[in-house]
Amino acid sequence: MNRQQIIAAVDNPQTLNSSSLDQLKVILDEYPFFQAGRMLWVKNLHLLDHIRYNNELKLAAAHIADRSRLFELINLPDCGIHKRLDKKS
Template identity: 35%
Template sequence: MTAEQLHKFIQAPGLLNQQSLPQLRELTERFPAFEAGWMLYLKNLKNLNDVSFEQELFNGAIRIHDRRKLYVFLNETDDTADQTGHKDDIFEMIFPPEYNLEATGNVVESSEEVTGTKREKPRKGAGLIEKFLEAQPKMPQINEKEAGAPSEIKSAQEDGNEDFVTETLANIYAQQGYHKKAILIFEKLSLKYPEKSTYFAGQIEKIKYLMNN
């Protein structure tokens, strides 16, 4: 499944059907830390009222950094997304702006994130998902000031300052197509911040997926 196909399903999750389900299941098996794959897979199961949805929800939720995004995506419909303009918002939830799909040959567009918009009351089945919101772990954020200005980043690279390895720098590498360097930084960050290892593993899986598509 290509990034373009993922974009299509995010834009119109109502298209997720029996044919897309095995592809998404395979995607989660190949890239178990890839958040976008899990979100679409769970949405697909929910669309089909699949009996395995509840169990897979437990399996997938532990791999998703922000479960509120999962909650919104699972309860959003094509109609409500059209009315509220959330489709591009949902796309950015799953693929943050720092991951430039165009750089990998998969040209997609996304708009600025929409916030503070009133959403439709959750439909039946939302209560199950709410359980994960209460248990959502708090993860420390890396101070963006660590990244500094572009000139500081270049200087730190030249000086070989290992302490300067940051998530922002990794995202810059990923955006510029230096995928291996980005992966190496995320691996170092995972060791430095073990409490965020699941999140960094997901970022690595995203980069690997983009490298192969």
């Protein structure tokens, strides 16, 4: 996954699929404290109804500074990371 693909996923997380799951895992193995990557990873697991979702959600909650952003990303269907930031401004 390159920089442009990450930006596109941040803008529209609904496009995440099984191939992006593998790519995000590679990124998180290399950069385990990459918060946006971790949020996308958990959102991807949620979209795929993956068996590891609950455990990874708990782990992500420990890694992410603002859990409200994670909550909104997971629970709001059309809320990307950037859209959430725009609402606060």
